[in-house]
Amino acid sequence: MSELIELKDKTLIDMLLEEQRQVQTPMGRFAEAAEEAAAEQASRFGDLIPLSAPRAGEQYAFQVDLDRCSGCKGCVTACHSLNGLDENETWRDIGMLVGEGERGPALQTVTTACHHCVEPACMIGCPVDAYEKDEVSGIVLHLDDQCIGCQYCVLKCPYDVPKFSPKRGIVRKCDMCHSRLSSGEAPACVQACPHEAIKIVTVEKEEAVARSQDPDSFLPDSPEPGYTKPTTRYVSKKGLPKNMVAGDSHVLRVQHTHWPLVGLLALSQLGVGGFVSAALDLGSLQGNLGFASFLGAWLVFHLGLVCSALHLGQPLKAWRVFLGFRRSWLSREAVILGACSGVSCVAIGAVAAGWFGYLDEFPWLESLQIGAVFATALLGLVGVFTSVYIYVDTRRSFWKLPYSLSKFYGSVALGACAFYMLAAGGASLAMASAFVGLVVLKLVVEAKSFGDNRSSQGLMESVLNPLWKARLSIAALSCVAAMAATRYEGVVLGSIVLLLVCLGELAERALYFKAVNAPKMPGGLNG
Incomplete structure (x- = not known):
């Protein structure tokens, strides 16, 4: 009796919709099968994941x-x-x-x-x-x-x-x-x-x-x-x-060159060398060649900084680089070299003012010039130290502290010598001899760093051998040009020495990245 009353209360549409819900359509059967599979899967993988969140510690x-x-x-x-x-x-x-x-x-x-x-x-x-x-x-x-x-x-x-x-x-x-x-x-x-x-x-x-x-x-x-x-x-x-x-331990792999980083490290360090040279010989800044040398160091340094931006995948977000200053050496490098850039702009302005003859009219410019040049050199040297530890902190044997420290500050020393020759319009025998000694010492360190690692040594003796020979040839030519500068005065030989030093350091820094032993998990079947 109750069923008849219930049917009487239902409209034809209600009865058709109820009948439709009871029909097993292909989509309905697929949904049921998916639900059953999900339940079975959850049961199967229940033993492969924790059933509760981790506790403290x-x-x-x-x-x-x-x-x-x-x-x-x-x-x-x-x-x-x-x-x-x-x-x-x-x-x-x-x-x-x-x-x-x-x-x-x-x-x-x-x-x-x-x-x-x-x-x-x-x-x-x-x-x-x-x-x-x-x-x-x-x-x-x-x-x-x-x-x-x-x-x-x-x-x-x-x-x-x-x-x-x-x-x-x-x-x-x-x-x-x-x-x-x-x-x-x-x-x-x-x-x-x-x-x-x-x-x-x-x-x-x-x-x-x-x-x-x-x-x-x-x-x-x-x-x-x-x-x-x-x-x-x-x-x-x-x-x-x-x-x-x-399984692939015998395979020699040339690592990524990171050309923008090659430019950053080599050029910024040579530029810092120019800043150090100016700080040690402030009197030369009043002359034409001294001012040109300091301006050249400023340009080389900032060209290196421009190279660093080319390395970033998202350069417009680079302003955030200071956030990791407390623990990241890369953040410290960016902040300190950025500060060096700012102070160097003040220094170049003060030096330019002195060169145009404003020191007599504004005596305080001399103090500003001296302070800015010394601060630029000091910040640059500290910035190079942060650059060293960026790579030392990766714990790769080819980049360990003695080698990275010698190579990076060696670039600073060579840059200082090259810019000093340019500012002086030539070189004394003592300066040229010191330059040649630095070049030879740096090459010895570079060769030693290859020999300390089987992978790096193998790369240097095979695929990287042409680049290494080019590095040696450029170094030899720079030594010849430096010795020639002791006999022939002028900016030509000084400029040639600077150019060869730049090329040599770029080649060395390319080897620095290409030949590094990159640690990884056991491989052999990747791909």
């Missing part, structure tokens, strides 16, 4: 079961697809270790991504604070909208994790698919691995720091873990032979 980390990794690159493909990476951009790579154990030759494939370190070198080195370590999850996140594309994090990270995107002008990296993880979904690489070799675990930060003090706690032939305290765990019941090396 803990963070998320990758755990890789080496016994299960087959090197199939399923994780690489999934990461690339889900994150919409560029054609040649990868956030997860597959590498290979080879060696020999008790049972004969051994081979181990390895999947690697960002290790979300306890002390991330990329974050510490960033001059614009474009990285942050999430307080809850411990994931190291890159803030794309803050990045200026300086690529210093690429040099700082020993694991080759941050990747520069030329199309976007910024660096990008693995973020452990944190948006999926926060929603209870497994990261792309975890879901895609057919052998479930990758999982997300919760680790104690203090334990990760303690483990990093033991080099054997990480993978063989990998960067020293004590630098950044990586949290990734590589586990294996079978164990790995201690003598294993990266």
Whole structure:
């Protein structure tokens, strides 16, 4: 009776809509199947991600079961697809270790991504604070909208994790698919691995720091873990032979030249040398050649600064570079060289005023001139020191402190000699001899830096040998020109010496970048 009353209350439209809802359309069946698959997937991957957020003193980390990794690159493909990476951009790579154990030759494939370190070198080195370590999850996140594309994090990270995107002008990296993880979904690489070799675990930060003090706690032939305290765990019941090396350890790779940085370092340091020369011989600034020499140093220095802007992927955001001053050597370099530039403009104005004869009319200009020239030279020398530590702080043997310090301040000394000859309109025998001695000493240091590293030595003896020979030839010509300047006065030979010094230092600085040994995780199957 109640059913009849209910039917009576319904209109024809209501009954048709109810009938339609009960019909299984293809789209309806697809939706039901998708819901069932999602539920099954959640159940399947529940053991591969933590069920709760990290507690205080803990963070998320990758755990890789080496016994299960087959090197199939399923994780690489999934990461690339889900994150919409560029054609040649990868956030997860597959590498290979080879060696020999008790049972004969051994081979181990390895999947690697960002290790979300306890002390991330990329974050510490960033001059614009474009990285942050999430307080809850411990994931190291890159803030794309803050990045200026300086690529210093690429040099700082020993694991080759941050990747520069030329199309976007910024660096990008693995973020452990944190948006999926926060929603209870497994990261792309975890879901895609057919052998479930990758999982997300919760680790104690203090334990990760303690483990990093033991080099054997990480993978063989990998960067020293004590630098950044990586949290990734590589586990294996079978164990790995201690003598294993990266499958591509024998491959010699010419590194990126970074031509704008070559120009910045070589030219700015030669310009600083000119500032030092002027500070040591203030009397020469009143003469035509002295003023021209100081103006030339100012131009060379600022040409180097212009080169630095060409290196940035997002140059319009460069004004933010001061944000990382407390911990980033790159930020310190930018701020101090920027201050040097400002003071040098005051100095060039004061010197120009003196050259035009205004010192008698405005006596205070002499004090301003002296103070500005000395301040310019001092700020320049401090700026060169920050440049040294930008590269020393990456902990690459080819860039270690004795070599970088000698090369960078050697450029300053050669610049000082060259600009002094230009200001003097020639060179005394003592000055020319000092110049030749500096050139020879610097070449010895450069040759020694190659010999201290197998990779750098191999590159210098093979693909970089023509550039090295060109460097030697230019250095020899500069010495000949300097000795000739002792007999023939005038600006021509002084200008030739300066030009040859510039070319020689540019060649040396190109080798400085090309021949560096770049640390990375074990490779051999990347691509």
